[in-house]
Amino acid sequence: MQYVGMLRGFTHQYEKPVQYSLKLDKTELPCNEWIGQQLEIKFLDEIRCIHCNRKIKKTYNSGYCYPCFIDLAENDLCIVKPHECHFSQGTCRNEQFAHTYCMVPHYVYLSISSGVKVGLTRKGNQSKRWVDQGAIQAIPIAELPTRQMAGELEFELTQHVRDKTDWRKMLKDQADLVELLETRDELFPLVTQRFQPFLIHDAIISEFQHPKINSPDKIKTYDLSKTPIIKDRLIGIKGNYFIFDHAVINMRKFSGYKVSITIEEHINE
Ligand SMILES: [Zn+2]
Ligand SMILES: [Zn+2]
Structure with a gap:
């Protein structure tokens, strides 16, 4: 099976174990069933801002272009340091966002x-x-x-x-x-x-139980901007990470990257 689209992080169903789905554009691909199989993740050399869809060279804060990083309330420092909220000083980037979130x-x-x-x-x-x-x-x-x-x-x-x-x-x-x-x-x-x-x-x-067949003993990381083709056996999913035999990758970090994902089903002998 092959899927192509822009990475948008994971969604979950809270079962035992947690059922993870990888979001490619608007499609949610259930991926627990990929565990144990050989995956190829290929970066197709296109990155777009997950908010405004502008084509960019690199992302800020996991998927945003620089203007969205600077302008959007969800990228303000007070999101990671909420005790420094500055709404009462009248300097919130987006009051509507503040009222909702x-x-x-x-x-x-x-x-x-x-x-x-x-x-x-x-x-x-x-x-x-x-x-x-x-x-x-x-x-x-x-x-x-x-x-x-x-x-x-x-x-x-x-x-x-x-x-x-x-x-x-x-x-x-x-x-x-x-x-x-x-x-x-x-x-x-x-x-x-x-x-x-x-x-x-x-x-x-x-x-919460996270789906996996093995725990890695050494942690190395894959970076799609440096290694545009990852080919490895998926052994688990936990948090925002795909865990492979040889390294792990934070899929959320590469939000906005256009990729193809190929699952090579093969029978273990
Ligand atoms: Zn943007
Ligand atoms: Zn704020």
């Missing part, structure tokens, strides 16, 4: 991908967020009315818990396991008074 309820959560970490996400988007980071367990611990407030609580909690994932460790399935409920219960008394009313005491843990 920022001034709405957000969860602060604990998750385990490479180890326990704290993060935040828009309420309703949490399963996507957790699978995107390759989490195996996650639990919301607070619900805040805005992204900025969630950012402030997250920032406070980073004194006690990391907010980063070690993606190599995550891909090797070597996460440090902790009891999320215990970690949560240890954190709650440390939360300042202003955030106490927003804590969630009775949430349940979500668990």
Whole structure:
């Protein structure tokens, strides 16, 4: 089978294991069934901005042209540092965007991908967020009315818990396991008074299995801009990564790249 189109990241169905689909243009290709097979991913030397479709030489922030990177609210620094939201100063890049994506309820959560970490996400988007980071367990611990407030609580909690994932460790399935409920219960008394009313005491843990037949022991990466043809056996999918026998590739990072994907079914003897 061969498919051609512009890479647009993954979508998921939250089953056991998670069912991943790779988005090529508007087509979602279920790809768990590709695991165990030889894949060829070929970069067809065309990159387009995932927002405005302009033809570009390189992307910014996983798929955008430079003007969209500079202009769009979703590419502003306050998206990755929500406690630095500047809406109240009247300098938000797009107030409509802010009303839809920022001034709405957000969860602060604990998750385990490479180890326990704290993060935040828009309420309703949490399963996507957790699978995107390759989490195996996650639990919301607070619900805040805005992204900025969630950012402030997250920032406070980073004194006690990391907010980063070690993606190599995550891909090797070597996460440090902790009891999320215990970690949560240890954190709650440390939360300042202003955030106490927003804590969630009775949430349940979500668990995720990512499809794979093997864990890699060394992590090397493929880069489509340097290696335009990748030919390797797919052994798993986790977070935004295809995991092959010889290296891994962050498919989201190459959003906007036009590729052909060929699946060479062959029978193991
Ligand atoms: Zn653009
Ligand atoms: Zn903002």
